[in-house]
Amino acid sequence: MDVHVPLVVPTVNLKHLDVLAHQQKSLGLDNDFLVCNSNCAVSGIVVPLAALQAHFGAIECCSVVTMQAVCLPLMGSI
DSSP states (O other): OOTTSOEEOHHHHGGGGGGHHHHHHHHTOSSOOOOEEOOHHHHHHHHHHHHHHHHHOOOOOOOOOOOHHHHHHHHOOO
16 A cells, blocks of 8 residues: 555545545646545445444454455356
């Protein structure tokens, strides 16, 4: 990940889009910007984690395994 390219999950960290003005200036982008959106696995995890963090404080560690790359080939042709 590049520090100038925010990973945005709108329901959790929409304020990260505030970095775009700095990004455009730093990278010399006139009317363009770079944003990375999360995949389906990340979206489903960070929303409840954000709620837990808001209620209990910082989360020190979270281990996640997705089997997306394994499951699709095992399904065969659909």
